[in-house]
Amino acid sequence: MLQTFIYYTMLYNIMETIINNMDKFVIDEQSAMEIYRSVRWLNIVFCPYCGSYEIYNRGYQDEYIRRCSCKSCGKNFNDFTKTLFANSKIPFGKLLYILVNMKFKSVLQLSKELNLHRNTVGRYHKKIRDFLLENNENPKFNGGCRNG
Ligand SMILES: [Zn+2]
Numbered sequence: 001m002l003q004t005f006i007y008y009t010m011l012y013n014i015m016e017t018i019i020n021n022m023d024k025f026v027i028d029e030q031s032a033m034e035i036y037r038s039v040r041w042l043n044i045v046f047c048p049y050c051g052s053y054e055i056y057n058r059g060y061q062d063e064y065i066r067r068c069s070c071k072s073c074g075k076n077f078n079d080f081t082k083t084l085f086a087n088s089k090i091p092f093g094k095l096l097y098i099l100v101n102m103k104f105k106s107v108l109q110l111s112k113e114l115n116l117h118r119n120t121v122g123r124y125h126k127k128i129r130d131f132l133l134e135n136n137e138n139p140k141f142n143g144g145c146r147n148g
Pocket of ligand 1: 049074
C-alpha cells in the first residue's frame with residue numbers, strides 16, 4: 001500500500017516536472033529518455049519490486065530503454081517497469097510530446113503530427129488523463145480531451 005503510494009507520488013512528480021519544464025519539446029528518443037531517467041532514478045537505479053540497489057545492467061532494449069536485473073529478488077525490469085509508460089507501443093519521445101501537448105491539442109491533431117493512429121493516441125491520452133485526475137485533488141489537466 002505504502003509502496004503503491006510512493007510510486008504514484010513519484011510518477012505524478014515525473015509528469016508534473018516534465019509538463020512544467022518543457023514549453024517546447026523536440027521529439028528525440030535519446031533526449032526524452034535522458035530526461036525521464038534523471039527524474040525517475042535520480043541517477044541511482046533501484047529495483048522497482050523490492051527496492052534494492054543491488055542491481056546489474058543487462059544492456060538495452062529498443063536502443064534506449066535500459067534493462068536491469070535485481071541481485072536481491074532476481075527479477076528483471078527496465079526503465080518503465082511499474083510506471084504508466086510500461087509496455088507502451090508508442091516511442092517515449094512521442095509519449096512525452098503527447099503529455100506536453102495534450103492540454104492544447106486534440107487527439108486527432110496529435111495523431112496527425114505524430115503519424116500515429118488516433119485510437120492509439122486516444123487510448124494513451126485517456127490513460128494519462130485518468131492517472132492525473134486520480135492523483136490530483138485539484139485537477140489542472142482538464143482540457144483538450146476531445147476524441148475527434
Ligand atoms: Zn529486487
